[in-house]
Amino acid sequence: MIEQSYSATRAAARVALVTCAELPELDPDDQSLVPALAAAGITAVPAVWDDPAVDWSAFDLAVVRNTWDYPKRRSEFTAWAGSVPQLANAADVIAWNTDKRYLRQLADAGIPIVPTTWIEPGDPVHLDTGDTAAAEIVVKPAVSVGSVDTGRYRLPEQAGLATAHIERLQAAGRLVMVQPYLADVDTAGETALLFIAGRYSHAIRKGAILTGPDEGVETLYQEETITPRTPSPAEHALAERVLAALPFDRASLLYARVDLLPAASGDPVVIEVELTEPSLFLTTAADAPDRLAAAIADRLPAPRAEHPGSA
Ligand SMILES: Nc1ncnc2c1ncn2[C@@H]1O[C@H](COP(=O)(O)OP(=O)(O)O)[C@@H](O)[C@H]1O
Ligand SMILES: [Mg+2]
Missing domain, CATH: 3.30.470.20 (ATP-grasp fold, B domain)
Structure with missing residues (x-):
C-alpha cells in the first residue's frame, strides 16, 4: 500500500512518483520508495503523467518511474516532460533517451x-x-x-x-x-x-x-x-x-x-x-531504496521545513 500522511507532513517536501494510468499505485518495486522517502521527511505521491488533473507545480520534484505507456505517443510524453517544472531525470535527458537512435x-x-x-x-x-x-x-x-x-x-x-x-x-x-x-x-x-x-x-x-x-x-x-x-x-x-x-x-x-x-x-x-523510466529493482538490494531517497532529498530545490513527526 502507498503511505500518504498529508496531515503529518504538511510542511514537508512533496515529491511526485510519476506513473501511468494502468499502474496508478505504482509498480510494487517503486512502492518501496514511499517509506524510504517518508523516513527522510518527504511525502511521496503517485501521479499519472497524462492525468490533466495533476498540478505538477505543486510538487518540489517529480520523479519519473512507471510511465510505460508512452511508446506509441512519444511526442506527447516528451512535451509533457518539457512542461514539468522540476523533473528527474530532466526533460532533455528524456528526449534523448526515449529513441534508441x-x-x-x-x-x-x-x-x-x-x-x-x-x-x-x-x-x-x-x-x-x-x-x-x-x-x-x-x-x-x-x-x-x-x-x-x-x-x-x-x-x-x-x-x-x-x-x-x-x-x-x-x-x-x-x-x-x-x-x-x-x-x-x-x-x-x-x-x-x-x-x-x-x-x-x-x-x-x-x-x-x-x-x-x-x-x-x-x-x-x-x-x-x-x-x-x-x-x-x-x-x-x-x-x-x-x-x-x-x-x-x-x-x-x-x-x-x-x-x-x-x-x-x-x-x-x-x-x-x-x-527515462527504468525498473530500478530497488527491492533486490537492501540499501537501494534509501540510496535513491537520499539522492532525491539532495535534489530538492529549497531547504525543507522541520518535520517533528518523523522518527
Ligand atoms: N539482439 C538481441 N538478442 C537477444 N535478446 C534480445 C535482443 N534484443 C532484445 N532482446 C530481448 O528482448 C528484451 C527487450 O529488448 P530491449 O532492446 O531491451 O527493449 P525494451 O526497451 O523494450 O526493453 C531484452 O531484455 C532481451 O531479453
Ligand atoms: Mg530492455
Missing part, C-alpha cells in the same frame, strides 16, 4: 553495442536470410518499453513473419531495429547495472525474454525473471564507459541503468541505456 551516438563514441540494422518507415525491407548457416534475428521498435512489439525469428523459415512484423511497425510510422539474436542470453541472461546520482549502486540478472515471433499482444510489459547479480569486471568497466560517454553530466542523472548482453565472443555489449 542514441545507440548510434554511443557506437560512434566507441561503445560496443548490439549490431543493429535500422529500417526507416519508408525503407524497402531486404532481410539477409543468409545462404549458409541458419540465423536468428530480433525485430523491435526504436521507441520501446518492456519488450512490447519485440519478436524473435529463425531465418530463413520465419523470414515472412519477420518481414510482416517490420512492415507493421513501419506502417505505424516507427523506426525499426533488426539485430542478431544474441543466444548466450538464454544461459547467461542480461545484466543491468544501476547507478544512482552517477554512482554504481547494484546490479541484476534478467532472464531471456523472447521466445518467438511478436504476437501483437497489447500489454504494458512482458514478464521478467530478475535476480541480484554481481557484474563481471568487464561488464562493470563497460557500464562505467557508457556513463562517461553520455552527453550529460553523470552526477546530474538521478538514476541510470545500463543493460548488457553477452556477445558471441563472450564480451559484453550494450543493448540499451535507460535514463
Whole structure:
C-alpha cells in the first residue's frame, strides 16, 4: 500500500512518483520508495503523467518511474516532460533517451553495442536470410518499453513473419531495429547495472525474454525473471564507459541503468541505456531504496521545513 500522511507532513517536501494510468499505485518495486522517502521527511505521491488533473507545480520534484505507456505517443510524453517544472531525470535527458537512435551516438563514441540494422518507415525491407548457416534475428521498435512489439525469428523459415512484423511497425510510422539474436542470453541472461546520482549502486540478472515471433499482444510489459547479480569486471568497466560517454553530466542523472548482453565472443555489449523510466529493482538490494531517497532529498530545490513527526 502507498503511505500518504498529508496531515503529518504538511510542511514537508512533496515529491511526485510519476506513473501511468494502468499502474496508478505504482509498480510494487517503486512502492518501496514511499517509506524510504517518508523516513527522510518527504511525502511521496503517485501521479499519472497524462492525468490533466495533476498540478505538477505543486510538487518540489517529480520523479519519473512507471510511465510505460508512452511508446506509441512519444511526442506527447516528451512535451509533457518539457512542461514539468522540476523533473528527474530532466526533460532533455528524456528526449534523448526515449529513441534508441542514441545507440548510434554511443557506437560512434566507441561503445560496443548490439549490431543493429535500422529500417526507416519508408525503407524497402531486404532481410539477409543468409545462404549458409541458419540465423536468428530480433525485430523491435526504436521507441520501446518492456519488450512490447519485440519478436524473435529463425531465418530463413520465419523470414515472412519477420518481414510482416517490420512492415507493421513501419506502417505505424516507427523506426525499426533488426539485430542478431544474441543466444548466450538464454544461459547467461542480461545484466543491468544501476547507478544512482552517477554512482554504481547494484546490479541484476534478467532472464531471456523472447521466445518467438511478436504476437501483437497489447500489454504494458512482458514478464521478467530478475535476480541480484554481481557484474563481471568487464561488464562493470563497460557500464562505467557508457556513463562517461553520455552527453550529460553523470552526477546530474538521478538514476541510470545500463543493460548488457553477452556477445558471441563472450564480451559484453550494450543493448540499451535507460535514463527515462527504468525498473530500478530497488527491492533486490537492501540499501537501494534509501540510496535513491537520499539522492532525491539532495535534489530538492529549497531547504525543507522541520518535520517533528518523523522518527
Ligand atoms: N539482439 C538481441 N538478442 C537477444 N535478446 C534480445 C535482443 N534484443 C532484445 N532482446 C530481448 O528482448 C528484451 C527487450 O529488448 P530491449 O532492446 O531491451 O527493449 P525494451 O526497451 O523494450 O526493453 C531484452 O531484455 C532481451 O531479453
Ligand atoms: Mg530492455
